[in-house]
Amino acid sequence: MRKNIIAGNWKMNKTASQASEFLSSVASRMDSKDEVVIFPPYLSVAAAVAALKGTKVKVGVQNMHFEDAGAFTGEVSADMVLESGCEYVLIGHSERRKYFAETDETVNLKVKKALAKGLIPMVCVGEDLEEREKDLTFDVIARQLRRGLEDVAPASVVIAYEPVWAIGTGKTATDEQAQEVCAFIRKSLSEMGFDAAEISILYGGSVKGSNITSLMSMPDIDGALVGGAALTEDFINIINY
Ligand code: PGA
Numbered sequence: 001m002r003k004n005i006i007a008g009n010w011k012m013n014k015t016a017s018q019a020s021e022f023l024s025s026v027a028s029r030m031d032s033k034d035e036v037v038i039f040p041p042y043l044s045v046a047a048a049v050a051a052l053k054g055t056k057v058k059v060g061v062q063n064m065h066f067e068d069a070g071a072f073t074g075e076v077s078a079d080m081v082l083e084s085g086c087e088y089v090l091i092g093h094s095e096r097r098k099y100f101a102e103t104d105e106t107v108n109l110k111v112k113k114a115l116a117k118g119l120i121p122m123v124c125v126g127e128d129l130e131e132r133e134k135d136l137t138f139d140v141i142a143r144q145l146r147r148g149l150e151d152v153a154p155a156s157v158v159i160a161y162e163p164v165w166a167i168g169t170g171k172t173a174t175d176e177q178a179q180e181v182c183a184f185i186r187k188s189l190s191e192m193g194f195d196a197a198e199i200s201i202l203y204g205g206s207v208k209g210s211n212i213t214s215l216m217s218m219p220d221i222d223g224a225l226v227g228g229a230a231l232t233e234d235f236i237n238i239i240n241y
Contacts, residue, residue, distance in 0.1 A: 002198045004034035004216070005158060005223035006239050007122065008230025009062065009090060009204075012041055019044040022231075023051035030057050032239045034223065037088050037122075038230070042076060049085035060088025060122065063096055066109035078117035089114050092148060093124045094164045104147035111148060115155050122158040122225070123148055124204070125185070129165035137163075138184055145188050154194045159185055159201045160225040166205025168227060172215075178203040179218035186220050209237030216241050 014022060019040050030036055030052075037058045040048045048059050061084075065075035081089060091114065092107035107123065114121040125144040127137045141161070149157065161181050166173050173181075182201045190196035203215055204225030215221055226238055 001156070002200050002222060005037060005200050005202055006032065006034055006241075007037040007039065007060075007088075007160075007202065007223065007225045008235055009039045009093070009225055009227050010041060010044070010231060011062070011095070011227060013231055014040060014044055016044045016047040019047040020051050023048055026233065026236055027052055027055050027057070029236050030055060030239060032056075034239070036239055039088070039090050045084045045086060058087045060086050060090060060120075062090045062093065063100075064089050064091075064110060064114070064119075066106065066113045068113075078113050078119055081119060082117060086119070088120045088122055088158075090160075091121045091123050092144070094126055094128075094162060094167060098164075104144055107144075107148040108150050108152070111152055111157065115152065115157070120156055120158060122160055122202075124160045124162050124225070126162040126164050126167075126205075128163075132163065132165060137181065141181060141185060142188055145185065146192065149189075149192065149194075157194075157199065159189070159199060160204050161185060161201060162204035162225060168206070170206050172206040172208075172211050173203070175214045175218055178215060179220055182218070182220035207238060209234045209241075212238045212241040 039060045039062050061081050064081050091110045096102040111121045127140040131140050186196045200222040202223040202225045203221050207224040207226045208229045
């Protein structure tokens with residue numbers, strides 16, 4: 001079901017005690033009419049779930065493996081994620097693709113596993129600067145969607161459009177650039193057989209309290225995936241755009 005979602009991707013930041021401290025101080029101000037989701041590092045998930053108990057804020061993980069169990073040192077399974085109290089899983093973040101060899105094919109396996117287990121996959125897509133400058137943005141996004149969601153039954157996925165050149169750079173896409181690609185994503189999903197009008201499509205890349213309002217006024221942007229600013233009190237301004 002399409003709804004507005006404000007998500008915070010903490011990346012490799014905040015230990016369990018730092019997560020408790022931060023969330024305890026902001027939890028009472030995180031209530032929103034929109035869905036709010038926090039993605040802490042694995043080892044801080046339990047602390048986040050405990051600190052957010054009694055609020056509507058959801059918790060997710062930043063990655064998971066597509067197999068159920070086995071000899072995959074360093075990995076976690078969907079069942080582990082579910083049992084820890086998470087409802088969401090981030091899949092295919094550009095940093096996973098760049099530093100940890102995530103491919104459209106592993107994204108696809110993970111999306112299928114997440115859906116089969118009842119987790120909501122938040123699938124990240126986005127072009128890098130070179131691809132944008134070569135006018136390949138739509139080709140890259142179309143490929144990531146087609147391969148990443150291949151043979152995925154029209155179901156509850158969330159898409160996050162994150163242009164790589166806007167992540168952690170302070171260089172936000174303009175509202176129009178973000179809207180243009182989010183509209184393209186919706187059209188592509190529809191052509192792939194998804195009920196695209198019902199899918200939440202988020203924008204991510206240097207979102208802050210000062211630019212969220214105009215991004216959210218765009219017709220095809222249903223929320224934000226926030227990195228750096230999700231680690232600070234500015235996240236409260238973003239939630240309350
Ligand atoms: P940023 O990160 O907000 O720090 O640009 C966004 C993300 O990587 O999800």
